Amino acid sequence: MEAVVEATDLEKAYGETVALSGASLSVQGGEVFGLIGPNGAGKTTLVRALTGTTDPDSGTARILDDSPTAVDRDRLGVLPQEFSPPGRLSARELLSYYAGLYDDPRDPDAVLADVGLVDAGDTWYEDLSGGQQRRVCVGSALVNDPDLLFLDEPTTGIDPAGRRTVWRLIEDLAAGGTTVVLTTHDMAEAERLADRVGLLADGSLVAQGPPERLVRDHGGSSRLTVETAADPAAFADLEYPVDRPERGRRRSTDGAIVVRDIEPAAIGTVVDYLEARDVEYTQLSWAEPDLEDVYLELADATEQARTDRLESDDGGAGESDLARAGETA
């Protein structure tokens, strides 16, 4: 399959701030590629470099076998993260306006239907809810029926039902052969839609692969979370490894203990253990590793590597972690 997006060693700094530090990726025709990563990792900068709205300091970017600034705009759809169309045009007028910019656009009413806004077609953009506005913006990126579509956080602010409408839309586009590069903070969205996911951290892609492979390689084991104020020492005799939840995973305010490498059939053993020792708990929840675990693991490893690099004189301490994290790439 031919690469529709190809980035090699892209670097971009804004003054002292390094936004991209050697980002490389390749997206094949018809693929949905999910770009994930912490705030400030460089995702929007990468999308901008790939769509010709920012010039990288070095490295090369090609889309649709052309340079991002020279590519045929009729073949490209872009939903930027920040997009503010004129407020005093209706949803339908806005889509008609954007459709008018292309040689062979789609029917704006069909696009309105695609994004689930038939009933709001005559409402001024400024009177739509935030989620409806975002859906109009998604629609504006589709009016030219693009071969390649960049969506930078398309579902931010959209309610769960509307999010599913957009997800189905993206799935239909992908089924029709559209190549999609999707930036998101929603791991469920990435896991559901993306054929491959790239984790951007500290300006470079530290891991790339199909979500299930990333989960297998970096997600860790299944876990049973016990919401309890008890100390981990109370679990010392349990036959499974026990520790605290990862950063960002704790839901209870009282604290929790995580029992690892445990299958659902063995949960009863833990319940018996807790009851035999009068350890109080409020809830048990079992989960398989998912993309969020990969994210937390690799983003943490990269952040730690960066801290080590800043703290060490020769800068070498963090590199091995980064290299290890990137083995899946």
Ligand SMILES: Nc1ncnc2c1ncn2[C@@H]1O[C@H](COP(=O)(O)OP(=O)(O)OP(=O)(O)O)[C@@H](O)[C@H]1O
């Ligand atoms: N125009 C700009 N001028 C100065 N700094 C910028 C500019 N654009 C981005 N940056 C900086 O570059 C870094 C990467 O930003 P970018 O917006 O690409 O990250 P991101 O991964 O998209 O973040 P988020 O998830 O918050 O949208 C950040 O430190 C940001 O402050």
